[in-house]
Amino acid sequence: MTRPHIIGLTGSIAMGKSTVAKMFEAAGVPVFDADAEVRRMQGPGGALLPEIEAAFPGTTGPEGVLREKLGDIVFSDADALARLEMLVHPAVARKREQFLERHADRTMVVFDIPLLFEKGGAALVDTVVVVSAPAEMQRERVLMRKGMTPEKFADILALQLPDAEKRARADHVIDTGTSLEKTAAQVQALVDKLTADLRA
Structure with a gap:
């Protein structure tokens, strides 16, 4: 069976x-969008709720996963986080397979995977595109987010591969330290290039 790039x-x-x-x-x-799928499966009536509640009693309710309660458990305990990932990752992989089947006739598709390098996801894809902006712009954007603190930001960065390393390992880099129009033009140019390469 052929599949998209x-x-x-x-x-x-x-x-x-x-x-x-x-x-x-x-x-x-x-x-x-892997994150969006996880949010759906952990949201109200989500498919993962019974398994998460069984593994971590008291961490779900009618509105879905109680993110703070579950976060308090898994982010301070590597074994608990690994148990949660054992529930989440196979479910996401099934959704990804279904997505590929639905779009089997397309030239290309995008897998939006935040921790692509950190979790070994680069092996799943044909072309890696890294989105990047200057560090000071990243910091400015992140600290505008509700509930974000410099300490939380530092903790998140510590779990992520440094931006320079991601850029070095990318096949293509999209620069978002510019206007939306210029960023969109970079995306369109890349889609055109890949489409031409795949048809060649």
Whole structure:
């Protein structure tokens, strides 16, 4: 069975990855958003709720996973986090397979995977695209987020591969330290290039 060319889209926190994912969609490329799938499966009536409640009693309710309660358990305990990932990752992998089946006739698709390098996801994709912006712009954007503190930001960065290393390992880099129009133009140019290369 033929399958589409898979673009792995990644980038550190507040680099503009979600914005770039929307630009790929606007350019006609279907996007699989791993985080959005997890939020759905952990939201009200979500498929993962019974398993999460069984593994971590008291961490779900009618509104879905109680993120703070679950976070308090898993972020301070590596074994608990590993148990949670054992529930979440196979479920996401099934959704990803279904997405590929639905879009089997497309030239290319995007997998939006925040921790693409950190979790070994680069092996799943054909082309890696890293979204990047200057560090001071990243910091400015992230500290505007509700509930974000410099300490939390430092903790998140510590879990992520440094931006310079991501750029070095990328096949293509989209610069979001510029206007939205210029970023969209970079995305469209990349889609055009990959489309031409795949047809050649």
